[in-house]
Amino acid sequence: MLINVANPDTACQKKFNLESEVKLKNLYNKMIMSEVKGEELFDEWNGYILRITGGTDKQGFPMMKGVMTPDRVRLLLTSNHSCYNPRKKGERRRKSIRGCIIDTQIGTLNLIILKKGDGEIEGLTTTSIPRKYGPKRANKIRKLFNLSKTDDVTKYVIHRRLPAKTGFYIWFCIIIFCKDADGKVRKQLSKAPKIQRLITPVVLQRKRHRLSMKKKRAVRSKAIKDAYTKNFANYKKKLAADKLSERKRKASSRRKSASVSVAN
Known part of the structure; x- marks a missing residue:
């Protein structure tokens, strides 16, 4: 079984291959939103507590929360249900989904870390991925940087640097936007959100x-x-x-x- 583990604190995600039947028996008959101890999956994860958030079976059908069966069923789904994205307003469709109980037919299982244990997990707790986008609302920017109402919020917007591109586009940007007449770099290409609710x-x-x-x-x-x-x-x-x-x-x-x- 493929175990997909995510760490909300560091925004990291990593997949592990769990082949031991002894360890897999600790997951069988558990449901979505159930908590699992880390040592029940891997011996190195002592002290970790994880929560099951979903998964798919070996044929790719997703598990649906609230369907109390380990089998695959066909349900009439609407826009209010998960595992279905309607194309039209009011559209309903009967789709095949897997129940929320784990059995031997599950191919991939999704978990998140609720509590960190004693040791470190390479790729999950050792590194941290920064937020790609900063806050967009004016009051949330003030809260993040502890600003007063008199401070200029536009100076604290988080800019996202654009990746380097080749060809005519990067030549055009360098000539028009990035360099002065003497050839010195004036600024780097970046994007920033438009501040909402700005007075x-x-x-x-x-x-x-x-x-x-x-x-x-x-x-x-x-x-x-x-x-x-x-x-x-x-x-x-x-x-x-x-x-x-x-x-x-x-x-x-x-x-x-x-x-x-x-x-x-």
């Missing part, structure tokens, strides 16, 4: 513009509301005056008709 004067100006437009809309809305309230009050007063004049007119007409009838 710049343009951002503050746009924020002030949004707030000013919001205030203008509020003033305009208030003026429209006041004008409507005033017009509506005048309209109600006019209705009340018209109603009162109509009542007076009807009352006077009734009095006149009553006096005419009495005279006759």
Whole structure:
């Protein structure tokens, strides 16, 4: 069985070939996310604690977490499941996968180191691979370098050097970007991420513009509301005056008709 071991602390990864049946019996009937002692796999790994994260069988079918069987099964998978990458939205497909229980049919097993033991493992704990990419968000850059809000974050962006290339591209870069007129190297080609959530004067100006437009809309809305309230009050007063004049007119007409009838 091929054992693929990764060390999250050093970002290193190495494969080991485990052929001893006595050692392999310590892995059988274990499931994904189970912990294994290092001395159960190799005698030199005394004190190490590893966790099983997955694996594939000898035909290349992956192990799926939560499928409680050592056999290969066919399940209807969606985008919410692992071991399947749908090509269309809402697509489902029946795929062959291996259960999460280890047996003799497993060809490759993936593990990670949870606890370091007494000795060193060549290629896993002796070397360390630096991060290829630095943080991209402004606050995370400040947290990494312990900066204040007044410090310029753009000066602390981690640049990634580009590998050397041959041919017309490297000639063009040297002529245009890297050398001055006297032939001295000005800078080395590198790439850096675009800082996100960075507060710049343009951002503050746009924020002030949004707030000013919001205030203008509020003033305009208030003026429209006041004008409507005033017009509506005048309209109600006019209705009340018209109603009162109509009542007076009807009352006077009734009095006149009553006096005419009495005279006759």
